[in-house]
Amino acid sequence: MFSTVPRSLLCCTNAIGPNRALAYVLSKCPALEPTSVLCREYHEVTGNIICPNVVRGIDHLRDPRLNKGLAFTLEERQALGIHGLLAAKFKTQEEQLDICRISIDRYEDNLNKYLYLVELQDRNEKLFFRLLAENIEKYLPIVYTPTVGLACQRFGLIYRRPRGLFITINDKGHIFNILKNWPEPDVRAIVFTDGERILGLGDLGAYGMGIPVGKLSLYTALAGIKPHQCLPITLDVGTDNQDLLEDPLYIGLRQRRVRGKEYDEFIDEFMEACVQRYGQNTLLQFEDFALPNAGRLLKKYRNKYCTFNDDIQGTASVAVAGLMAAVRVTKRKLSENIYLFLGAGSAANGIANLTVSAMVAEGLSERQARERVYMFDVDGLLSTRREGGVPEHAKVFGKDIEPEKDFEACVAKIKPSCLIGCSTVGGAFTTNVLKQMAKNTERPVIFALSNPTSKAECTAQDAYDHTEGRCIFASGSPFPPVNFNGKEFRPGQGNNSYIFPGVALGVIATATHHISENMFLTAARTLANYVSEDDLSIGRIYPSLAEVKEVSVAIAIEVAKTAYDEGLVSIYPTPTDLSQHMRSYLYNFCYECQLPDMFPWPECSKVSYKNAKGRHFPCHI
Ligand SMILES: NC(=O)C1=CN([C@@H]2O[C@H](COP(=O)(O)OP(=O)(O)OC[C@H]3O[C@@H](n4cnc5c(N)ncnc54)[C@H](OP(=O)(O)O)[C@@H]3O)[C@@H](O)[C@H]2O)C=CC1
Ligand SMILES: CC(=O)C(=O)O
């Protein structure tokens, strides 16, 4: 029997179509082993040539995973039955990339650029990923924050072709069957959301699908994880966004969110179905769940599944990396800072907890480290004396101090050296707040991490302007370079996209079955080590985005080492060369020859194929 049937083993025939022909051959020869035998047998039966692993004819061009457009060679065009379906000109992938760049530049509106890229991904996957991977700085803001936020808000309008799975609460009891409808059997990573906290834009329900799709594009573009191993999913349990419930374009369930027991059972079933379908080691990334569920579900599942919450753990890692790199400028150890968070939700708590771990590594006790961390949420400073007390999810950061509802006053009173915004409140770092930070310390650290750009707590320009150019700034969404007193600053992007692709690569490539907290501290250290003096001199506490692919591999290697040290992997023996092992996993962004290499008639000319017995088969030209 076939033990390793290729993913899309189809045969070519002009007579009855590839699927039916293959089914026919298989039914006749169920015990066939090597594919080449199948080819020969099939040829004996039908007189047609089978191209294993190859969809022929127009279907080949319509498959984005196979399509190369005008880059198909004459031999490929002939062998694949697409000769004549393409214009005569042959183009290299490089020439095609130029055309893509020109095409995108024609659009002024970023949403149109986004749509162009979506369409490219649907048409020619390798071209899309190579374009993205080679132009990260230019196109990351389109496929990711900020434009992806706009795309989610308009998802009902721009939704065209299926990408990923929508699983609704009505599918409860049948989730495994829905997963079976996904055409790829070799999924290694699933990024999923229930759409309740999409960036800082709130509850976007099923419109949130843009986020798992965008995140998984970065799995491939930034870490070389193969696209067919990635599955984006939206869990549609309704929405409490009244505008969407009334939006005629809305594509999700038009009902209020299901919560409580039924929601929990639904998520339980989903988690179980994923591992049942794709195996124990399937990486399950929670993305953009709202505060009441994010931390709670992480706690519930973190020791039972190969899972992490990107908004809590990935964000923590990138922020701590930034803090570590900033030490080289401020000359203050992490344990010498005072931290004030605006926002006390998932991201803030994730960052605060990992910062505490980093301070403990510097020698503080956990209690001493926590004493250096303050938080301020919608009801003011997290004071144990305030009305209603400190919310459960941030209990450990509550302080026995006078309550304070005025943020500016709080910054003056607590005198933080690091101010970290994860509040979803655009402009919350006012001129006075920033000026106060400049008074608090010589080199204040200011992170405006909320996304998209409209939700950033301050702009890069404001941060430098109001701190006399002395601050160390990073933001979740990109800002253009800033000029202050004749000096140009190019602040970095404190975004979890520096972390999750590398962590995922490390986990997938070693079949790690559990993702430990330590891995995120390791990832943070690795990222911080990549920051050069040149980066710091232009105000950047992250490596340039052009280096992110290399950084992702480095993170993957370090994460894998941690996983081996902690006994969390399923691949033994430990590869002697982890770097080589990791690199062997990477996606090839360049076109590959699609002449069937398992073809039993390897000798190929422009006019005919010669089989092993020396018989010629004419090409259809
Ligand atoms: N740069 C990056 O890599 C990442 C950035 N983010 C961004 O961080 C932001 C927050 O995400 P997340 O933590 O998951 O969201 P949460 O909803 O979990 O947390 C938001 C927090 O902000 C508080 N808040 C809301 N309004 C105010 C206000 N007016 N003043 C003070 N605090 C306020 C909330 O308080 P309350 O609960 O009381 O309402 C809550 O504590 C988002 O914009 C997200 O895009 C998130 C992950 C990664
Ligand atoms: C970056 C990210 O994960 C967020 O803003 O939610």
Ligand SMILES: [Mg+2]
């Ligand atoms: Mg997120």
